Amino acid sequence: MWRACQKMDQREAVKMDDILNAGNIPYVSEASVSVEIETEDMTLNIGPQHPSTHGVLRLVAKVDGEKISSVEPVLGYMHRGYEKLAEVRTYPQITTLVNRIDWVSGFANEIPFIAATEKLMEIEAPERAKHIRLILTEMARIASHFVFNGAYALEIGALTPIFLAMEDRERILDLIESVTGGRFHPNFNRIGGIKPAAGAGPTTKKNIQDLPAGFYQETRDAMEKVLDAVERMEDLVGGNEVFKVRTKGVGIISKELAEEYGVSGPILRASGVKFDLRTQTDFLPYDQFEYEIPVGENGDCYDRWYVRLMEMKESAKIILQAIDSMPSGPLQTKVPKVIKVPKGQSYVRTENPKGEMGFYVISEGGLGPYRLKIRTPSFSNISILPVLLEDQLLPDLIAIMGSLDFVLGDVDR
Amino acid sequence: MIDISQVMVTAGIVLAFALNGAVIFTILDVKGASWMQRRPGPLHVGLRGFIFPLAEIIKFFQKEDITPTNVDSAVFKWAPAYVLASVFGLFVVVPISPTLVGSDLDLGVFYLLAISSLSTLGVLTAGWSSANKYSLMGGIRAAGQLIAYELPLILAVVGVVIQAETMSLVGIVEKQIEFGLPFVLSGQGLAFLIFMIAATAEMMRVPFDMPIGESELVSGFLTEYSGVRFLIFYIAEYMNMFILCAVASTLFLGGYHVPLLPVEWVNFYGPVVLITKTVFLGFILVLVRWSFPRFREDQLQNLAWKVLIPLALLNILITSIMKVVF
Amino acid sequence: MKKFRPKLPGFLTGMKILLFNMIKTLSPLSPNPNVNYPFEKEIVAPRARGVIALDQDACTSCMLCARQCPDWCIYIEGHKELQPPAKPGGRQRSRAVLDRFDIDYALCMYCGICVEVCPFDALFWTPEYEYSEYNMGDMLHDKNRLDQWLNTVPEVEGLEN
């Protein structure tokens, strides 16, 4: 170490000498030689393997000390080519494929595709099926927001909320599993209704099963616990001054920027736009329940976190109302065994926990769709990253990216 | 002529005291964290998980000690040693009981603060020599943070020294015994708060763990370390926590003495009292660690320069006025 | 009604919550949310899609499930056999007999299309989940192994009205 420094000094000394006595340069005193130290940015690879990129997103960031001058996301590490696969499959097979796009909110992905296909075939799911679909969508929303709450606090540095959030989420996933058979990929929707996993015993497969016994009471207890968990999360995470200092006024997304880039869901509502697709959907009975839409004021990280927390409370209230007013009746309308969708095109979008999820089904009357365009919320949500992260600090980059709550399956399809 | 046997005995006491302190605090940190997070923590290691630091040490010994390729190997290999040396040095001065102390220097506090700033060197060189962008940033952040929080640490202690009129730690505890109340209740409460905040920053524990910010810098300057070197950093971190809590309890909470107990027996209950006070402070730090998120780098510096140092100066002013008046 | 509690500064409420959590975890009264897996087994919902069980004599190897499977992970081979005629002197009927019925669980995505599509009630779901292997080759369950799963198929449980 010491010898290395000595060697460097000699080299420095030699350079200074030939500058000084290079003949034509007049003797210049040391002080007045103001050498502008030319620094160039360090390219930091916040690479596919990084603890807080929600999966395999790579950010090539030009970093000057802590300040980031420019960020360029590199996608494609999770590209599974869903739109190409959809062209090779029949309609029932696509419903199993579709809930793997945003694996955190499994059930909510199936709804837009099923609704689009049902519109094309001009059939309507029975009332009871719609109610059960609504309950499971809201449960998926609560589970997805629990993951966000836990993981976001983890990225800011608080290590406890992730455990408490996961514990509460476990209860919700057990409920979904008791109804559909699968925790993450329920694969519960059929075109024209819902079909629980064909259970045991030879005769049962013929008559379609219904919700398991005791489901109503279990859901009511679970929703009470969700409301307590939301209150506790608000105190533990939101109340903490350091969390407020780290997230208030950080990464502000203006209304115009959000709309121009197609940002949707809680992020759009956090920027002050009171727009929730649930008021637009007619294939799920949202209009029978009253709930308010939480809206943030200035669209910073804190508001995005707070909007999602309040949405969990609203979803719990909706589920409680839906449980009380559950109609009885069949679960599936008459649908031919081999589903052939007539020629036509239809675009349906619903309020996925991450934002607006839409399916544009172009069917030519075959067994599978001719083309299926999948509009996922996270793809547009993170398209504002390069604009948003101009000269922010590195810890803020992590905070802002965390607050966008995206999942790489959604981004790369 | 220093007789070697005396030195060896003191070194033995210090080593035993330090390592046990690190073990206690590792258990406190990990088991405490798991209970707070509704989970049982390490269970199958033996004695329901309470001897897991032993398992940890054995695990790290059998792990391969990787030195990455284009790393400045001389500095890389010796960085953990600096940090450990600076932490070991602190144990010499802390009095467990009036007689049981490494060596009662009358410049005790001065020596304490000088040695504790040596670890900054170790951390910076660890970050710089690991030839990895993340650890470079971790090392620079660590340097900025440790130096920034050195000042409030020293200024907080100056208040105590003024009130106790002596720098020797045993003298400070004697003063508190003679005064009846520990310093934290008699005028140095603000200094105690500043000392604890600065000590958390010295230990690089949440909410000041920017140098090892897992979610940003993977694990800061520790990224390239594995095997025994990581073990040395790991033990040094918990020993640092133990010794700073011990120093805080000697300076502010009355060291090895509790106001009600008779003074003659101090040699017997002294160590027990000091250990309980240290473990109590340690538990507070564990509670803080698991309920706080992490500061951002500039907020961290603002807190040090714009808040803690003025408060510490104000405290010194008040103590000196009180000193003159009484 | 939110009970009135003095508004502690934010971080103190956080610490209070953690303290209460610690007491709750240590006190034997509160339910333990964790399952100590190797020693205690988690009770799985009866409808959980753990593994597919095959009822061999119900299967007529009609190949519907193999064709509808999105992952192409069901392999079936069968041959025809002549059965004794139902009534004496009647025509001999031929019946398809199953030679090979493998499900490759390394490929299977547990979507349940095969169980739903099977017209002869030969495939059932069981919530069994402990069949992981060390090498992927063993994840190909042949028809006898699928038969063994049959006795873990749960009984039909009650339904909501």
Added chain:
Amino acid sequence: MNLSNNAEFIESLSSKFPNLENNFDTLKIKVKTSDWTSTASMLKDEFNLTYFSWLSAIDWENEVSVGDPPKEPVSPCFEIIFCLSDSIDGNVVLVSTEIEKENASIPSLVEVFAGSNWHEREAYEMFGIEFSNHPNLEKMYLPDDYEGNPMLKSFELISREVKPWPGEVDVEGMPEDGSEGGS
């Protein structure tokens, strides 16, 4: 339907665009390629459809190497669609145009909607459509050295050729309502 049937929005739209189709509750406008960006900016200003939802393309082909061919023969072309919506009462409009397939190119919408940047890069990469005056038109998902455009109908799925289809094996005549299933 997406409640985008509030009547006066549809009137004003159909008055402006006579060939507005509204089947299956999806409003779709067919537009000539020349006034592609003008329609976008006009919709954005007059109908305040400020929310840019998505942009994509469809490859219309007759002989198809993947999936089933279209019912009636169709003239091979690229149909490019972008979808706008507004964030007050959620009206959704699809605007589409057709361009022929050889060296397909269309003006880019980045000036009108900055959000279309990534969508156009994806369409360029998947279909090979050139978007003129697009700021940085390079591949988004696929590795740089990947040739061919995967979403074209002529692009086969190799994984399906390599592995024989397990449904190929036939034991007995299938019950007549059984179907061919996924080919």
